[in-house]
Amino acid sequence: MKLVWTPDTALKAYVCTIKTCENFIESSVAELLSAMAAGWNAKLIVESWSKGGPIATSIGLAVAAHHTCGRHVCVVPDEGSRSEYVKTMHVAGMLETEVLVGEVEEVMAGLVGVDFLVVDCKRRDFLRFLRLAKLSPKGAVLACKNAFQKSAAGFRWHGALARGTRVVKTVFLPVGQGLDMAHIGSHSGSESSKRGPSRWIRHIDQKSGEEHVFRG
Template identity: 40%
Template sequence: MKLVWCPETASKAYIEGVKTLAGENQHQEESTDVAEFISAMAGGWKAQLIIDAQSNSNPTNTSLALMTAARHTHGKYLCLSEGEAEPKNLMRQLQGVDYLVVDGKRRDVASVVKEARPGPRGMVVVIYNNVTKSNVVSAAVISGGMRVVRSVFLPIGDGVEVVHVGVGKGPSLEKTGRSRWIRHVDDTGEEHLFRR
């Protein structure tokens, strides 16, 4: 089995996430754009075990959006605050993680990702508030012995890195530490450069 994208569930999770965020916590400084995107991805992948590794213990827009997405996927949502006892031990105990969301403000981002135990369908790992714009998640996934199927860095908020972890062992398609420029010319003749 592998993770399969479902656009209908993604749309429902996104719309419900927008409604939830519109009615709650409008005083929060955190942007809703990232939370809505992360919620739609959780819904689209039909995540059954969603782990939210926050940098503090207060509910955030991302937390509210992920809880909403979990209702649409009929999955479980678990929040892991940085202040909790030992996140590494907690992550080791959780088997079958489909969707791991990590706040880049945490000091232990790499260790949380390394200790994650993907499910039989693979896992999607998202790090937001990635102000360094580095491939933190890809490096942690590979060093944890997992296989990277694809990864992308998106300029949403302070930066979002999304990594799709494949099932089983084997070579990763992504190589950390090496990037390259990709040139794309669209239908209008406009040239776009992407760094990968």
């Protein structure tokens, strides 16, 4: 099996996220990631977050998980971050939040079969999240937001992931503070030979009006 794109689910999550996040910073990133996670029918969506960070992406991923009947998990470094995250999500109307606190190695070891992973390049440990992620055998989508950060200078997908991880394709989008994404192939067979026709995904930044089109 491998990830299968479902455009109807992507559109529903996208529209719902626009309505929910219209007053938040980073809403364009949230809308895109929500549509991607929902479109790929992700069942285990994991993200990293730390105190003081924008909440829009979290809302978008929670919306996606609702549409896929999946699980959205946020990993935070300490109790202070957990408390602020839960409070902010509740204010936004997201009452069902799953938050894990602890070191990256400990937390990621218990999250098996990740379909969709979002890490923040502002966190110094974002590379550890990528390297330690236990990805789904059917494939996964990985996203690095705030990719213009100095901490992400010289970043390369092939050098960041665990040995043997098969990167099918990558794309860098000038959305928000930079969004670097990678599609990881399934464990069985050749993704390039089995994959169907590429689909064009269209995203319009609600604030700037800019249109971004890339292959899904």
